[in-house]
Amino acid sequence: MRWDVFAWAALALILFAAETLAPGAFMLWLGFAATAVFLAVWVLPGIPLLAQVAAFVVLSFVSIQVYRRWFRGREPQSDRPALNRRTAALVGQVVPLHTAIVNGRGRVQIADAYWDVSGPELPAGVPVRIVGAEGMHLLVEPA
Incomplete structure (x- = not known):
């Protein structure tokens, strides 16, 4: 050979x-x-x-x-394209502020998890819309 x-x-x-x-x-x-x-x-x-x-x-x-x-x-497209990108899946949701936004920082509770948020100064309990994310930090605006 x-x-x-x-x-x-x-x-x-x-x-x-x-x-x-x-x-x-x-x-x-x-x-x-x-x-x-x-x-x-x-x-x-x-x-x-x-x-x-x-x-x-x-x-x-x-x-x-x-x-x-x-x-x-x-290849078939996913019906949930943001499944493994949790912060991207949260964009657009409206949730109440758990902790007031002071100096641009606050917290929201989504399901059983607490998320740090950035946005304009708002009191606790005000509904906010999630408009973006930077890593594990959510960006919000008043709803």
């Missing part, structure tokens, strides 16, 4: 194995490109090494672009 055929087969297998260890569909497409070069080298002996590498690079690029445009664009 020729070394170039063996090398491309081994590279394809290594890339497929890497995909199983760290899934994310990136190594899979590189593995497909390596498999295509392996088949080309096996069927058409005498392809120069530089042409083999160039074909692998081009096929890798093309296969990744096909994945990004065709398959990735068809």
Whole structure:
């Protein structure tokens, strides 16, 4: 067996194995490109090494672009896009102030959690609308 055929087969297998260890569909497409070069080298002996590498690079690029445009664009969209971004999910809610806003700082209670808020000076109990977030700190305005 020729070394170039063996090398491309081994590279394809290594890339497929890497995909199983760290899934994310990136190594899979590189593995497909390596498999295509392996088949080309096996069927058409005498392809120069530089042409083999160039074909692998081009096929890798093309296969990744096909994945990004065709398959990735068809993934189902979430009905709750802010599920793991809790502060983003709170934007727009109206809640009463638990602690008055003094010097720009106060607190609100949402469900069983207390959140630090920033906004204009307001007394406790006044309803405020959450308009944004900076990390775990909410930005509010009078509702």
